[in-house]
Amino acid sequence: MFILCANEKPNTPELMKEIFEKLNRSEDVLTIPLQLGNNNAFVLYLKTVVDGIKLQNIIIKPFFELKSMDYFSSYIQSLPDIVKMKTGEELLIQLTKGHVLISIQDQFFLVDIKMITANSPQQALMEPTIYGPQLALSESIETNLNMIRNRYAEPSLTIENVQFIDKTHQTIALLYDKKKVKQSVLDAVRKKIEELDKTLVESSGDLQLLLNSTKYSLFPSIILTDRPDRITYNLANGKVVIMMDGSPQAIVAPVIFFDFMVSMEDNYHSYWITFFTLILRYAGLLTCILLPAMYVAVTSYTPDIFRVELALSVAASRLGVPYPSFIEVLFMLLFMEFLIESSIRLPKAISATATTVGGLILGTAATEAALTSNIMIIIVSAVAITSFVIPISEMSFAIRICRYLLLAFTTLFGTVGLMLGFLGIIMFLTNKDSFGEPFLKINWKSSKREKEV
Amino acid sequence: MYYLIFVTMVANIIASVPRILVIESNKGVIFSMIAALVVGVVLTYIVIHLFNKFSGQSLPDILKKYSSKWFYVPVIIYFAVSWFIAGAITLVTYVFLFTTFVSFETSMVLTTLAFVVIVSFGMLMKSESVLHTVEIVFLLLLLVIIFLFVKIMTDENLNWDFVQVAMMNIGTTPKSYMSFSAASYLFIGVVNIVIFNSFFKGKLKFGLKQATVIGTVGALVLFITYFIPIGFNGFEQIEHLNFPWVSTADSVRMKYGVIERVVFIFIIIFLGISFLSLLVHWHVSLKLLESIFQFNKLKWKNKNLSSYFFVFLFGAVSTFLVTRINEFELFKYASIFYNTLPIFYFILFLSLFVAKRRAKL
Numbered sequence: 001m002f003i004l005c006a007n008e009k010p011n012t013p014e015l016m017k018e019i020f021e022k023l024n025r026s027e028d029v030l031t032i033p034l035q036l037g038n039n040n041a042f043v044l045y046l047k048t049v050v051d052g053i054k055l056q057n058i059i060i061k062p063f064f065e066l067k068s069m070d071y072f073s074s075y076i077q078s079l080p081d082i083v084k085m086k087t088g089e090e091l092l093i094q095l096t097k098g099h100v101l102i103s104i105q106d107q108f109f110l111v112d113i114k115m116i117t118a119n120s121p122q123q124a125l126m127e128p129t130i131y132g133p134q135l136a137l138s139e140s141i142e143t144n145l146n147m148i149r150n151r152y153a154e155p156s157l158t159i160e161n162v163q164f165i166d167k168t169h170q171t172i173a174l175l176y177d178k179k180k181v182k183q184s185v186l187d188a189v190r191k192k193i194e195e196l197d198k199t200l201v202e203s204s205g206d207l208q209l210l211l212n213s214t215k216y217s218l219f220p221s222i223i224l225t226d227r228p229d230r231i232t233y234n235l236a237n238g239k240v241v242i243m244m245d246g247s248p249q250a251i252v253a254p255v256i257f258f259d260f261m262v263s264m265e266d267n268y269h270s271y272w273i274t275f276f277t278l279i280l281r282y283a284g285l286l287t288c289i290l291l292p293a294m295y296v297a298v299t300s301y302t303p304d305i306f307r308v309e310l311a312l313s314v315a316a317s318r319l320g321v322p323y324p325s326f327i328e329v330l331f332m333l334l335f336m337e338f339l340i341e342s343s344i345r346l347p348k349a350i351s352a353t354a355t356t357v358g359g360l361i362l363g364t365a366a367t368e369a370a371l372t373s374n375i376m377i378i379i380v381s382a383v384a385i386t387s388f389v390i391p392i393s394e395m396s397f398a399i400r401i402c403r404y405l406l407l408a409f410t411t412l413f414g415t416v417g418l419m420l421g422f423l424g425i426i427m428f429l430t431n432k433d434s435f436g437e438p439f440l441k442i443n444w445k446s447s448k449r450e451k452e453v
Numbered sequence: 454m455y456y457l458i459f460v461t462m463v464a465n466i467i468a469s470v471p472r473i474l475v476i477e478s479n480k481g482v483i484f485s486m487i488a489a490l491v492v493g494v495v496l497t498y499i500v501i502h503l504f505n506k507f508s509g510q511s512l513p514d515i516l517k518k519y520s521s522k523w524f525y526v527p528v529i530i531y532f533a534v535s536w537f538i539a540g541a542i543t544l545v546t547y548v549f550l551f552t553t554f555v556s557f558e559t560s561m562v563l564t565t566l567a568f569v570v571i572v573s574f575g576m577l578m579k580s581e582s583v584l585h586t587v588e589i590v591f592l593l594l595l596l597v598i599i600f601l602f603v604k605i606m607t608d609e610n611l612n613w614d615f616v617q618v619a620m621m622n623i624g625t626t627p628k629s630y631m632s633f634s635a636a637s638y639l640f641i642g643v644v645n646i647v648i649f650n651s652f653f654k655g656k657l658k659f660g661l662k663q664a665t666v667i668g669t670v671g672a673l674v675l676f677i678t679y680f681i682p683i684g685f686n687g688f689e690q691i692e693h694l695n696f697p698w699v700s701t702a703d704s705v706r707m708k709y710g711v712i713e714r715v716v717f718i719f720i721i722i723f724l725g726i727s728f729l730s731l732l733v734h735w736h737v738s739l740k741l742l743e744s745i746f747q748f749n750k751l752k753w754k755n756k757n758l759s760s761y762f763f764v765f766l767f768g769a770v771s772t773f774l775v776t777r778i779n780e781f782e783l784f785k786y787a788s789i790f791y792n793t794l795p796i797f798y799f800i801l802f803l804s805l806f807v808a809k810r811r812a813k814l
Binding site: 068073301302303306307409412413414415416419420421423424426427428430431438439 | 551558559570575585714722
């Protein structure tokens with residue numbers, strides 16, 4: 001067996017020569033002639049993306065073992081990895097993705113012998129749970145699809161591949177349960193994907209932003225998840241899951257507000273525990289949004305709402321503070337945001353220091369310097385803690401921003417502003433829709449589905 | 454649908470309805486209330502029944518299809534203006550209330566503006582979203598409302614003797630048309646169907662069960678509206694109060710609550726309720742206006758600005774009203790508006806009958 005370089009062989013098929021030219025004579029493009037007696041065949045592939053051992057085992061070895069060209073040709077055609085022959089530009093894309101082009105007596109075959117490096121499932125990082133599966137999706141779409149199929153062995157599960165027109169030519173897979181999915185939603189998702197025109201989409205995080213309905217959106221209309229159990233749960237509820245090759249997160253659409261408030265672990269606990277944690281989360285959500293604005297309303301506008309003792313103690317703790325309450329709140333909230341933002345990016349060893357310095361020292365010092373009241377410190381820490389109660393981080397970011405809007409509205413209009421601003425947020429949420437499904441709405445009929453993921 | 458009816462019912466507790474009832478208390482109010490209850494349920498039934506014939510269509514759609522232009526344009530304008538006034542009454546009442554009881558330092562214009570800003574956004578929403586908002590907010594507030602009412606009714610200061618005194622007047626022959634119209638205003642919520650009908654797919658059921666529910670809730674609300682303030686404040690003195698209900702809530706204390714005076718919870722909750730009522734009314738009004746006026750000149754970047762224009766107009770007019778009207782005038786105009794209600798129903802029925810005749814249903 002001898003392997004020669006492509007440009008030394010005179011009778012290479014025209015198509016292969018052409019492809020070789022089109023791929024700019026790149027170093028890793030190989031055209032291998034296989035020859036045994038009168039039989040010959042050609043193999044063209046990109047060395048960097050094709051699994052060499054697999055190629056040797058399933059294509060090159062059988063060529064020398066099988067008696068005639070006809071045998072070999074029918075052998076190739078019955079390979080499980082064979083794909084439909086493509087033409088032109090699409091063929092080049094397939095080759096760059098790890099397909100091998102085989103030519104046997106003027107017949108061309110395309111076989112998928114991709115080399116996958118990152119195919120091991122990772123630890124679930126985005127939403128770790130104590131019970132439930134610990135492994136998340138991997139970075140390869142084949143492994144992911146395999147995981148989902150294994151977990152959701154329903155014949156009605158449909159996988160649809162969408163070729164994405166950008167520079168990365170990533171495969172996007174659309175998963176849905178044919179029996180459960182709402183046709184209007186599916187069409188909306190498909191249309192949205194087809195309409196995308198961006199030159200480079202790197203990951204599903206990127207794609208998720210592009211799929212969001214408006215350009216400047218605050219609340220996410222899509223959930224990004226890396227948990228296979230969440231994906232299967234959503235599939236079973238008739239949602240569409242979008243997966244992208246090379247990124248360990250899947251996109252779930254459409255979502256409604258309540259989806260963001262439920263953790264996967266709720267399905268693994270008994271009823272009352274789940275009920276309690278849910279109540280806890282909603283209470284946290286309300287605290288997180290309302291508390292800072294309420295402080296401003298109560299101290300600056302209507303201190304007489306609270307009972308006298310409480311009003312007095314709030315006023316007493318604000319005695320030395322030289323500026324109006326909204327500056328105080330803004331000041332402390334900003335410090336808290338700085339603290340959160342800095343400790344997210346730091347390595348674990350340093351982030352402990354940052355939180356200690358920020359939380360303990362700054363808090364005490366700020367009150368002693370009479371820059372804020374003691375009660376403000378309590379409120380800020382309550383707000384900081386409660387903003388992490390929301391299980392999905394995108395939602396918690398959105399809520400954090402909402403808080404400032406409400407704060408501004410309260411500062412302008414007082415107690416009425418607080419209530420109206422809150423109603424305004426509710427209205428904003430109800431007016432939003434995710435792929436045609438209303439975002440915030442009370443669903444009476446299917447209480448099971450209402451629980452969502 | 455029922456949310457719309459209930460929201461209007463509850464919202465009127467703080468509006469001028471109790472005051473009108475109380476002022477007329479010597480003129481056989483109880484009888485007018487019972488009459489209003491019966492009439493209200495019957496009217497609700499007729500309205501739903503008529504709209505069932507045109508399921509999935511709003512009033513402007515129906516009228517445009519089946520009647521000529523000289524007929525439907527004035528009718529729709531009349532409706533739109535009525536709805537706007539209904540909303541404005543709620544708004545102005547609430548602003549007065551808020552400045553009187555909670556924060557008299559804040560200027561009324563500022564409070565009005567806060568309402569107008571948020572409501573403007575709400576008016577421009579899709580009608581479906583308005584329904585969802587009403588549903589969510591109403592359910593959130595409902596529990597607190599029930600708690601409040603139970604709290605108030607079990608308060609030891611509530612003197613049932615006064616209520617009994619008021620009950621004694623049941624035999625008095627009704628002389629007051631005003632109290633009847635005010636009481637039947639509680640049932641006006643159903644007519645919001647003129648716009649929202651396009652979202653109710655299929656026929657709305659309105660049988661004996663629904664009639665009983667609406668009747669019971671209506672009776673309960675009327676009872677609470679009229680008798681509880683009397684129980685607290687006495688049959689004789691109550692006439693001197695501007696906001697009988699809020700003053701009533703103010704006489705209740707929560708011994709262990711963070712917020713001691715019930716009136717604050719009451720006002721905050723009714724802020725939500727009156728906001729909903731305002732939102733629904735003005736949204737309907739806006740949709741009605743939109744259906745006949747589309748100014749082609751008002752275009753900017755391919756967007757028709759007519760709806761924004763109307764929203765701005767609503768805001769400006771109501772801000773103007775708040776600064777001009779005083780409480781007495783508000784009360785006067787509100788009662789005049791309530792008195793025109795039969796005309797309102799008459800025109801609604803007339804237009805629907807005409808449409809039905811034309812459509813040969």
